[in-house]
Amino acid sequence: MILHIDGDSFFASCAQAVYPHLRGKPVVTGSERGVVTAASTEAKKLGISRQTSMYEIKKYFPQCIIVESNYEIYELFSQKMFAILRRYSPDVEKYSVDEGFVDLSGVLKSRRREGDWAIGWGGGEEDERRRLGETIKNEIEKSLEISVSVGIGPNKSIAKLASNFQKPSGLTVVKPEEIENFLKQIPIEDVWGIGRATTKLLQNYRIKTAGDFAKKDEKFVRAVLTKPGIEIWHELNGEYIFTIDPTVKTSFQSISSTHTFTPPSSDKNFVYSQLVTNLECACQKARLYNLHTNKISFFLKGQDFSYKYGAIDLPEKTATPTVIMKKMHGIFNTLFQQGKLYRATGVILSNLSKMEDVQESLLEDQVQTGKSSAVFGAIDGLSRKYGERVVKTGSTMFLGKQKHVKGIGLPRFEVEV
Structure with missing residues (x-):
């Protein structure tokens, strides 16, 4: 179930x-x-x-x-x-x-x-x-x-259709003997795994609902569709085909933070503040997952949709933005063009590894590194208690110097797994 x-x-x-x-x-x-x-x-x-x-x-x-x-x-x-x-x-x-399956x-x-x-x-x-x-x-x-909707059925396909049946905050249970009547109410395009092209193909055969599709004989289905479509047909007939994968992802290829600002700006300090904000947010995300990086890339996106890219390779891994900023600022100065309008900045952290796997350097100032880690650990604690970015670095002070049209919230984040 x-x-x-x-x-x-x-x-x-x-x-x-x-x-x-x-x-x-x-x-x-x-x-x-x-x-x-x-x-x-x-x-x-x-x-x-x-x-x-x-x-x-x-x-x-x-x-x-x-x-x-x-x-x-x-x-x-x-x-x-x-x-x-x-x-x-x-x-x-x-x-x-925002969605998942449970056996x-x-x-x-x-x-x-x-x-x-x-x-x-x-x-x-x-x-x-x-x-x-x-x-x-x-x-x-x-x-x-928050509001969630729940569907329960004999397999993934039925359960997913059920969760969408009484939104919002709905709960729908579909028993095996109820599948046929339930599927009569579901448009074929709403079936999980049935895309636009397949929908159009099936509609050419007068298949309008999930029930119409489920009633077709297997010979027809195999003649018209490929393996994914055949498996969906089996599930709509109550069979258990798609198994649960309980594997929890623990490795990450990259973490990125990007932000588009309106109106675009040619103010160098403002654009750099936007870039540093993305760096701080990406590093905070890395610390949340207990990760360090030594490869950082970033970009400036012009109003004309042109891009300028910068890359940083550090001798040691870190999740502290101030360490990265020391090198980022110089590269930013070479990329920024006076008088050019910019509309977005972004930062990508790659070559990530768990903090416990990072070896301490004999060359790096471990005292200073420890102090920085302690400071940002405290900042993370304040953010959890009082809200995101309650404490910011001084490099972001210019964000308030320009009238900035935006909604409530912060830059967006992505974790690539």
Whole structure:
């Protein structure tokens, strides 16, 4: 028995949890990209959807609150959500930052041995699967103050369709005997793994719903589709094909922080402050994962969409931005062109390794390094207690010197795994 959990308007929901004054108000994220990346339930009621341009938001929906994406906050919420899921079952697969699958079969068998619940799909509204789903859903929503939807079914495909059936904050359980009627209500394009091209192909055969597809005989499916489509067909017929992958990713190829600012600027100090802000945020992300780096690259993006790149190779690995800034500033000076308008900066940390695997250098000033690590460790603690970037380096002081149009929030972060 598989449970699928999906965060409702996850980015916007996280923003409302972090900033309580946003709750109950129409909130959209994505100001740095120029389009909506997530819209709160209140914003969706106004007719706003993903990919709505920020121009349209400002013109037609002035009541909306625009929030900049903050991928570090999203990742923290994600970690907490999956930590809760793993308390119920070791078989948890993180499919994306805001959704995952849980195999609850072992949990139910354990409870049966303990005499808590009976196994089986019987029991109507008091079915043990529904009660377990409600327990997990309620704990996540209460602990994180975000909305999630849960679907439960005999396999991944059915569970994923079920979680999307009663959004937001829905819980749908699909029993084996209910699959046929359930799939009649699902448009074929909503089936997990069925893309636009396959949808168009199947519609040419008058297949409009997932139910239409499931009723086709296997000979037809094998003649028309390739292996992925055949496997989906088996799952829609109640078979268990796609297994849970509980592997937790512990290695990272890179960490990046980028930010687009509006309006563009030719102010050298302002652009450098933006670059340093990205560096600080990327290093904070590295420390969060207990990582060090000695390869740093960064870029300046012009208003004309041209790029200038810089690269830094350090003799020793670090997660302290002040160490990197010593070399970054000189390279920045050679890249920056006076009078040119810039619209974005970005920093990428690569060649990452765990801090405990980093050997101390005999040449580096270990006392100074220890002091810097202690300072930024304290800053991380203050950030967790009082909010992100409550303490900043002096190099970012010029951010306030230019009138800057933006939403609530911080630069975006990405972890490549």
